[in-house]
Amino acid sequence: MPARRTRAARAAATVLCALAVLWALNTVLRTAFSGRWWLWNGIDLAPPIAYIAVPLALLLPAALLPRLRRSTLAALALALLLGAGQAGVHPGALLRDQGPVPAGALRVVSWNTFFWHQDGDPERFYTYLRRYDADVYLLQEYQNARGDRPVPIDDLARLRAAFPGYRIAAEGAFLTLSRHPVTMHRALRPAGLPAPATDWPDYWDVRALRTDISVGGRTLSLYNTHLPDLLNVDRNPLTPSYYREVGSHAHRRLLHLRALRADLDANRHPVVLGGDLNILPGSADLRWFRGLRDTAESGTDLYPATFPAGPAAMWRLDWTFASPDVDIHRQSLEDPPAGLSTHRLIQLRLSLPAPPPTGAGDGRPGPEDPKAQP
Incomplete structure (x- = not known):
């Protein structure tokens, strides 16, 4: 019997x-x-949370083995060391003491609406949006679908009735709503994009909408963003077509990210960027947002996952960033009512820096500055 237990322990240790x-x-x-x-x-x-959870889970049975192999311990230590930067966990959220939000702070909402209110009740959809009473809405997937093809929609009349007094910037599948005056808006259209995969070119060619608004004497640049998917979960990963599509999406993502980075580098104004970026924590794709703050650092969510909406949210696909001089007072994640979207909504409370003296810049590179080149 002792010999059998020894063999079983060795087999368990090997596994x-x-x-x-x-x-x-x-x-x-x-x-x-x-x-x-x-x-x-x-x-x-x-x-991403698995990069902490899995090695910790493997340590539990390892602690029960009478003879723990050094290679096992070394592998788990390496996995934990590297996984801590891959998991997207924000330990500081547990200790964050949030004071009152200053009067006059902007309320900003960013949300992937998931095909707008297709197959749902429009009034329920708009009632949900209105309840946030936001100063700015960054809304993605202003679109419907016919089969597996995205199709454009025109819901602007209903939108204006639901949000009287708001300025509306619309391009492709993006809507940006603002209570403050809009001084400029334009879609970012990278050069060199391949031919669109459907008869709605803007769905593929427009993946960021910049809208500048005037707030208390300052211009705030809003970037409403939805990057191409990393992959198509409806495809069979054992087929060549799956990887051809992954490669095609990656090529488009790179072109859109380059265009976005170039615009950010040339922009002298404070920035708030939000949307469904389809970027996972720990990914090197986050380098494209260098110089901006991840607003989750001001939130109270230990693991700010946004997809799928609800208690089972495991992936962080939706992000919001801001210039370092923008004061982020709050970030909160909200689960929409069942059936509205597969993505959680991000709500920010923020304040802008005081306007610079007349004739002074804010220190950010402009188009004429060689540092503005991507």
């Missing part, structure tokens, strides 16, 4: 070691390739 090494290898590969190699987009399906 545990193999699992630990495989997971550590997966973590190393994700650290190296996420956001850098397009093929990884079609492989990286694990929820």
Whole structure:
């Protein structure tokens, strides 16, 4: 009997070691390739929280083994060390003491509406949006679908009736609503994009809408953004067409990200950027937003996952960023009522810096500055 127990313990230790090494290898590969190699987009399906949860879960049975292999411990330590930067966990959220929001702070909402109110009750949809009483709405997927094809819609008359007094900027599948005057809006259209995959070119060619608004003597640039998907979960990952589509999406993403980065570098105004970026925590794609603050750092969510909406949210696909001089007082994630969207809504409360002296810049590079080049 003791010999049988010894053999069983050795077999368990071997299995545990193999699992630990495989997971550590997966973590190393994700650290190296996420956001850098397009093929990884079609492989990286694990929820980011797994990069902490899995090694911790493997440590539990390891602690019960009488003879823990050093290789097992080393693999789990490596996985935890690298996984801490991949998981998208914000430990500071547990200690954050949020004071009162200053009077006059802007309320900003960013939300992927998931095909607007198609197949739903429009009044229920608009009632939900109005309840936030936001100064700014950054709304994505202002569209419907026919089969697997996105199609444009025109709901502006109903929108104006539901939000009287708001200025509306609309391009492609984006809507930006503002209580404050809009001084400029334009879609970012990268050069060199491949031919669109449907007969609605703007769905593919417009993935960011910039809208400048005037707030208390300052211009605030709003970037309403929805980057192409990393992958199509409806495709079979064992077929070549799946990876061809992953590569096509990655190419489009790169062109859109370059155009977005170039516009950010040339912009002298404070910035708030939000939307469904289809970027996972820890991905090197976050380098495109260097110089901006992740507003989740001002939230109270330990794990600010946004997809799918509800208690089972495991992936963070939706993000909001702001210039360092924008004061973020709050970030909160809200679950929409069932049936409205598969994405959680992000709500911000923020204040802008005081206007610079007349004739002075704000220190950000402009188009004439060589630092503005991407």
